Amino acid sequence: MEVDHVSISMGIGIILCTASTNRLRTGSGIHLMDVNILLEPTIFGTAVSGGVPRHLRGEVSTICANCIVPKLVPKIKEPLFRTEDEEEETLKQNLNFLGNQESLGIKTEEIHHNDQKAWEHFINTTKRIGQKEFEVRMPFNEKVHMLKSNIRKAAGRTRSEQAEMVRVPAYMTAMCNAHQTFIDKDSVEVVDTYDTPEGPVYYMPFRGILKVGSKTTECRICMDASSKPSASDVSLNQVLYQGPNMVLNLAILLLKFMKGKYGTVADLEKAFLRIMIAPADRDVLRYFWFSNPNDFSSPLIIMRFKVVIFGSKASPFQLAAVIHILVRDDCKDNYVKKALNNCIYVDNIVHSEDDETKLAKFYDISRDTFRKGNFNLRQWASNSQLVMQRASRDDVAEKDSIIKVLGMNWDINRDRYLYNTGFSWDGKFTKRSALAFTCKVF
Incomplete structure (x- = not known):
């Protein structure tokens, strides 16, 4: 007998494990069929469970079953921020299926109460200055x-940083x-210590990160907002809400970029x-700088x-949320608005089209x-002349002609993606080792 599996699968609304089915039984009889399949009446209708019939077992049926499972996971959107089109949802499901083999099944996604x-x-607190x-x-x-x-x-670590700077002139x-x-970009200001702070006060240590090969930023000064006076105290990061993760899925973004004939970054x-940070909150962003970096006896300047x-x-979160509001309010073209909502990774634009x-x-x-904004x-950069x-x-x-795209190298002239092969495995059979090895591609 031929069976139309497509028609049958269209009738499946939900898949439950046996333990869940037991709780939903209506109490009526259970029918055991010759092929060892159980038909269990539940409050939702008849549930099917039991072993796979021997004559249906095989590599093909197993592969088909594994491929079907992710498609039955209900579509979950990221509330408040953005929606995924059908193509992106399919990519996301397939990538999740490849990465979650140890825990196949239905997983809930929710926004944490603190994220809300x-x-x-x-x-409620964000505003535009001069409509810009x-x-x-x-x-x-x-x-x-x-x-x-x-x-x-903060003062002690600033002096330690000064010692390192004196030791390495290039640094x-x-x-x-x-x-x-x-200073030139008006991103910092000297603190007038005679003014009474409007809110809490916190001083941050900092360190420099040299970006070898970067065309735009030779050195980035990173503030340590996790520093605290003692183990029993709290840091600035501990008194802040982190906010929801609004960063796009890196793998999906890269795959979507590769699909288009013409790409641009x-x-x-x-x-x-x-x-900008509101003046009332700037005193938690204080730090020390040097009046004379070469002189350890020179006083430190309080800045913020x-x-x-x-x-x-x-x-x-603050950057992603600002971009979200900017695109929502100021982009009047629906095509570009949808594209921007699905092609920004932190501060990088990655988009392609046929x-x-x-x-x-x-x-x-x-x-x-x-x-x-x-x-x-x-x-x-683009392979499009226009x-x-x-x-x-x-x-x-x-x-x-060769540029970085989300960690990969893109040869624009040949439209080829290149990756580094000059790395080796440490020989350890662990998840950490496997992740470290594969991440070296990027």
């Missing part, structure tokens, strides 16, 4: 009253240049530094950030949209 609070706080740049508040939680100044530890130059950029220039910092656990004119339209409207989309002509005209074109 962070989002509501952001919506954004000003946000720090998302303090109920522990903020426990926050101490951390002034001694000294890079750090001083990076800090001068903060761009970078949001110093994205964090484009978002006016913008979102590198090092706060709330910063990624239609070159659509990609050129994406370039024009996305640049205009981000300009309205005081952001600058730069370093545009896009590169526009980028060259606006002086934002990337000159190199």
Whole structure:
């Protein structure tokens, strides 16, 4: 007898394990069939359970069963922030299936209560300055009253950092240049110690991260918002809501980018530094700097950030939320709005299309949209001549033919993706070792 498996599968609404079915029985009889399949009447109707008949067992049926399972997981959207189209949802399901073999089944996804609070706080306190740049508040939680100044530890570690800078002149130059950029961009200000702080006060240590090979940032100064006076105290990060994770799935984004005939990538220039912090909250972003980096006896200067910092656990959420609001309110083209909601990874734009004119339209409207929020989309690279002509005209074109795309190297001229092969396995049969090895590709 031939069976139309497609028609049968369309009738499946939910799959339950036997333990769940036992709780849903209506109490009526259970019918044991010759092929060892149980038909169990439940409050939802008849449930099918039991072993797979011997004559149906085989490699093909096993593979088919494994492939069908992810498709039966109910579609779950990320509340509040963005929705996924059918193509992206399919990619996400297949990637989850490949990565979750140890725990196949239905998993719930929910926004943590604290994430909801962070989002509501952001919506209620964020404002636009002159209808352009954004000003946000720090998302303090109920522990903020426990926050101490951390002034001694911050001062001590700043002197230690100064010693390292004196020991390595190249590091000294890079750090001083990076800090001068903060001053030039009006991202920091000297604290007037005679003014009474409006809110809590906290001092952060910092360290420099040299970015070898970077074309835009030689050295990045990262603040340590996890520093605290003692083990029993709390740090700045501990009194902040982290906020929901609004970063797109890296693998899905990369796969979607590879599918299009024409691709383009761009970078949001110093994205964090484009978002202002409300003056009332800036005193938790204090730090020390050197009046004379070469002189250990010179006094330290008290400064504070006016913008979102590198090092706060709330910063990624603040950036993603600002971009979300900017695209929602200022992008009037539905095609570009949908594309932007699904092609931004932190501060990188990664988008592809089969239609070159659509990609050129994406370039024009996305640049205009981000300009309205005081952001600058730069370093545009594409295998589309239309896009590169526009980028060259606006002086934002990337000159190199091999560029980084989410950790991969993209040869624009040949439209090929390259990855590093110069790494080795440490010989350990552990998950940590496997992850470390595979991540070296990026």
